[in-house]
Amino acid sequence: MNSILLSTHPKHIISKINGLKKMEIRKTKPKELPFKVYEYCTASGNDKLKNQLVRMEDTGEWKLCSATDLSKYRVNGKVVLEYVVDSVSKFDIAGLEFYVMKDHLLNLSALTETELRNYIGNGIGYAWHISDLKVYDEPLELGEFGTFCKEFHKCEDIACYKDTCEQGFIPLSRPPQSWQYVRRR
Numbered sequence: 721m722n723s724i725l726l727s728t729h730p731k732h733i734i735s736k737i738n739g740l741k742k743m744e745i746r747k748t749k750p751k752e753l754p755f756k757v758y759e760y761c762t763a764s765g766n767d768k769l770k771n772q773l774v775r776m777e778d779t780g781e782w783k784l785c786s787a788t789d790l791s792k793y794r795v796n797g798k799v800v801l802e803y804v805v806d807s808v809s810k811f812d813i814a815g816l817e818f819y820v821m822k823d824h825l826l827n828l829s830a831l832t833e834t835e836l837r838n839y840i841g842n843g844i845g846y847a848w849h850i851s852d853l854k855v856y857d858e859p860l861e862l863g864e865f866g867t868f869c870k871e872f873h874k875c876e877d878i879a880c881y882k883d884t885c886e887q888g889f890i891p892l893s894r895p896p897q898s899w900q901y902v903r904r905r
Contacts, residue, residue, distance in 0.1 A: 721754055721755060721756055721804075722750055722752055722755045722756070722901060723755065723756040723757075723758060723901070723902055723903060723904065724750055724755055724756070724757055724758070724899045724900060724901055724902060725757075725758045725759075725760055725799070725865050725892070725895065725896055725899060725900055725902045726744070726757050726758070726759050726760065726896075726898070726899040727760050727762045727895045727896055727897065727898065727899070728744075728759050728760065728761065728762065729761075729762060730761055730762075730772065730773035730784055730796060731784060732744075732830070733759060733761050733773060733800055733801065734773060734782055734783075734784055735830040736759075736801065736803075736850065736853060737782050737800075737801065737855055738782075740830045741828075741829060741830035741850070742828045742829075742849070742850050743825070743828040743829045743847045743848065743849055743850060744757075744805075744829070744847070744848040744850060745825075745829045745831060745836060745839065745840070745845055745846070745847055745848075746845070746846050746848060746898070746899070747839075747840065747843070747844070747845060747846070747898075748846065748898070748899075749808050749846040749848065750899075750901070753805065753806060753807065753808065754804050754805060754806040755804070755805055756802060756803070756804055756805075757802060757803050757804070757805055757848075757850075757899075758799050758801075758802050758860075758865060758902065758904070759799065759800055759801045759802065759803075760797075760798070760799050760800075760862065760895045760896075761773050761795055761796050761797065761798060761799075761800045761859070762796065762797070762895060772784065772785050772796055773795050773796055773800070774795065775795055775859075782855075795859045797862070798859035798860060798861060798862070799856070799859060799860040799861075799862065799864065799865065800855065800856060800859045801853060801854060801855045801856060802853075802854050802856075803850045803851060803852055803853040803854065804850075804851050804852045805848040805849060805850065805851070806849065806851055807849045808846050808847065808848050808849065809821075809846070809847040809849070810844060810845075810846055810847075811825065811844070811845050811846075811847065812843070812844055812845075813836070813837065813840050813841070813842055813843065813844075813845060814842045814843075825847060828847070829847065862891075862892050862893070862894070862895060863891045863892065863893075863905075864891075864904060864905050865891070865892050865902040865903070865904055865905070866889045866890045866891040866892050866902060866903060866905065867889075867890050867892070867900075867901070867902060867903070868889070868890070868903065889903070889905065891905070
């Protein structure tokens with residue numbers, strides 16, 4: 721099964737953790753089903769100040785807080801959960817069939833129609849159906865994930881000439897803009 725790393729804002733991650741979001745909406749999709757998704761918690765713009773995802777050590781409860789609140793529990797910048805996608809539904813937001821499935825799609829994705837339209841525009845979207853959700857007790861560091869070194873098989877010895885290659889594994893140093901294929905260390 722292929723694996724991908726997906727960058728997601730904290731408010732969408734907490735919706736998955738709380739069972740509200742059972743579908744991920746994206747503009748693209750991996751080629752083969754099923755696939756495993758590792759979800760990276762990110763924050764950008766004003767979210768850096770107000771939408772920090774934290775996990776309370778004593779209760780295990782997940783919350784969105786300001787940057788000054790509970791900063792030692794922050795998990796932004798880490799991989800927080802994983803799940804399997806075994807089915808993907810394609811939809812055309814400008815098409816008639818979208819209006820038939822719109823309420824169902826919005827309910828399962830925990831998005832408003834405005835959020836969905838702002839993201840997809842007037843084009844094609846993909847609804848990734850989430851199953852087997854697992855939330856990590858200890859979020860994982862980004863460096864636990866990487867890509868295959870395409871040059872590794874050409875190396876003369878066990879150490880690849882690329883500085884970041886570790887026997888065919890190149891650890892990620894930054895998260896993907898949307899998603900990318902990865903393997904876990």
